[in-house]
Amino acid sequence: MTALLRIFAVLLALLSVAPAQEAQSEPPVETDVSARSKALELAGAWSNDGYKIRDGYWSGELEPNRPKFLEVNLFAGNEYWFSGAVVPPARKIAVSLFDGKGKPVAYQVYENGTMAGAGFLPDTSGRYFVKVTLVEGEKSQFCLLYSYK
Amino acid sequence: MNRMRRLFFAAVPALFAGGLQAAGTAMTPEQIKGAERIESVTIPMPGEFFAAIGKQTRPNWVKLVRTGTPAATANRAQIALMLGTLVADGYIAVEAQDSQGVKNIGKEIINLAKKLNVSQSVLGRGNSLNDFASNNDWSALREELEATQNEVKLDMEEQKDGSLVTLVSLGAWARGTEIVSGLVDGAYTPESARLLHQPAIIEYLLRQIDVLPAGLQNDALIAGIRANLEKSLAFVQAATPSDQDVKGLRQEMTVIVEEITKGSKES
Numbered sequence: 001m002t003a004l005l006r007i008f009a010v011l012l013a014l015l016s017v018a019p020a021q022e023a024q025s026e027p028p029v030e031t032d033v034s035a036r037s038k039a040l041e042l043a044g045a046w047s048n049d050g051y052k053i054r055d056g057y058w059s060g061e062l063e064p065n066r067p068k069f070l071e072v073n074l075f076a077g078n079e080y081w082f083s084g085a086v087v088p089p090a091r092k093i094a095v096s097l098f099d100g101k102g103k104p105v106a107y108q109v110y111e112n113g114t115m116a117g118a119g120f121l122p123d124t125s126g127r128y129f130v131k132v133t134l135v136e137g138e139k140s141q142f143c144l145l146y147s148y149k
Numbered sequence: 150m151n152r153m154r155r156l157f158f159a160a161v162p163a164l165f166a167g168g169l170q171a172a173g174t175a176m177t178p179e180q181i182k183g184a185e186r187i188e189s190v191t192i193p194m195p196g197e198f199f200a201a202i203g204k205q206t207r208p209n210w211v212k213l214v215r216t217g218t219p220a221a222t223a224n225r226a227q228i229a230l231m232l233g234t235l236v237a238d239g240y241i242a243v244e245a246q247d248s249q250g251v252k253n254i255g256k257e258i259i260n261l262a263k264k265l266n267v268s269q270s271v272l273g274r275g276n277s278l279n280d281f282a283s284n285n286d287w288s289a290l291r292e293e294l295e296a297t298q299n300e301v302k303l304d305m306e307e308q309k310d311g312s313l314v315t316l317v318s319l320g321a322w323a324r325g326t327e328i329v330s331g332l333v334d335g336a337y338t339p340e341s342a343r344l345l346h347q348p349a350i351i352e353y354l355l356r357q358i359d360v361l362p363a364g365l366q367n368d369a370l371i372a373g374i375r376a377n378l379e380k381s382l383a384f385v386q387a388a389t390p391s392d393q394d395v396k397g398l399r400q401e402m403t404v405i406v407e408e409i410t411k412g413s414k415e416s
Contacts, residue, residue: 052196052200054189054190054194054295055292055295055296056295057190058190069176069180069184070184070185070186070187070190071185071186072190072193073347073350075193075198075344076344077201077340096171096172097171097172098172098175102175102177102178102180102181103175103176104171104173104174104175105171106169106171107170107171108169109169124343124388125343125344125345126349126388127348127349129176129180131172131176144190145190146190148200
């Protein structure tokens with residue numbers, strides 16, 4: 001598949017994520033299970049571009065002004081997408097990345113209200129940190145997982 | 150910025166409003182210290198390691214597929230470690246696109262899991278591995294191997310065997326690192342050696358061993374592995390491990406894997 005086709009596939013997949021959310025006729029069950037299913041929904045978009053989703057995930061409660069950090073270990077040369085999600089009453093989440101010393105690194109941003117992603121291609125193998133922040137809304141369950149290729 | 154990075158970051162920004170960015174402020178020492186470590190996310194699977202080395206060299210995965218039945222043992226710690234090494238072997242067979250190899254390894258994983266009294270749902274994973282292997286669905290197999298490992302760990306925790314969980318991860322990581330360090334040692338380049346810079350993983354595993362119940366910590370196998378891990382730490386500190394570092398790491402990992410897979414250990 002050419003690079004152009006791959007981009008198109010990712011675009012289509014992402015476009016399919018947002019409407020799916022809007023189409024929900026019933027309020028979601030506000031547990032980490034539904035946060036996980038939303039995170040998986042977002043990660044599924046990257047899968048169409050060859051990313052493999054890790055089975056493990058990070059979940060818990062996210063509060064305003066109290067971001068959470070997770071240590072991950074990445075390999076130079078691999079491409080990563082970190083996919084995070086929250087459920088109402090949270091309204092907006094952000095995912096950001098730091099190197100092993102806690103310094104910010106440049107990453108690709110995807111933000112869509114209760115879902116957010118960070119794409120990253122590490123230059124160096126080793127430890128990194130993922131930060132999840134509740135940008136808008138009230139305390140809620142969150143889930144984060146990642147994909148690689 | 151290399152070509153791959155340019156492509157990656159050029160491809161996706163058009164799709165998103167956010168584009169490329171970095172967080173504003175650095176983490177505080179307290180935030181670094183307080184960061185969570187979730188084993189099923191913090192510790193990479195062998196598949197990630199193999200994906201990375203596959204971009205640096207062209208490994209002959211077929212030659213690396215390990216066959217045979219694990220040695221018999223009643224030592225539950227050793228069984229957990231063996232199970233981890235088998236999961237890594239499963240990934241090697243997937244890279245080799247060896248359908249029968251995956252089936253055989255899947256069978257051995259389930260046989261070992263049975264010795265740890267896992268639930269019926271784990272046994273169902275064995276069937277899934279078989280089905281995906283029959284269909285040559287290599288992508289699904291990579292995810293299913295990790296899911297199988299995580300389900301075994303979940304069962305261990307539910308059966309108050311939580312202390313064995315880390316040993317499964319340790320076995321998988323050691324076998325994966327043995328393979329990758331061997332590949333790097335065989336055709337050393339600084340780029341491929343950089344993949345081995347993973348001190349945080351060894352530090353994590355050492356901390357996990359240090360909180361095992363005293364009986365397990367005193368187990369000859371675990372104590373030996375701990376010593377090998379401590380020695381290994383020196384070989385992965387440099388961002389670009391030297392040729393000698395790679396040889397040293399390979400030697401320590403080979404010892405660990407041999408100790409795990411050879412005959413019964415007294416617990």
